Amino acid sequence: MVSQKVVIKNPTGLHLRPAGNLCKEAMQYSSLITFTFRESTANAKSVLSVLGACVKCGDEIEIFCDGADEKEALEAIVKAIEEGLGE
DSSP states (O other): OEEEEEEOOOTTOSOHHHHHHHHHHHTTSSSEEEEEETTEEEETTOHHHHHHTOOOTTOEEEEEEESTTHHHHHHHHHHHHHTTTTO
């Protein structure tokens, strides 16, 4: 298992469009991909789970990847978040 903390840079946080983009990126990997925010854990492959975390701009989340392609998945997810998830 690998993990990394990252700060959400989207001005509107993880609303529907960036949450969808995050899920689309996560679905490309076989690893289990989750993130923690405050006391909750969200499945990065589920739009409803990502939206339910209520992550806003400037919030720090910790991403966890566990599986055969965990390192590649973590790098791709962190890069996508740092680039603004298409916004």
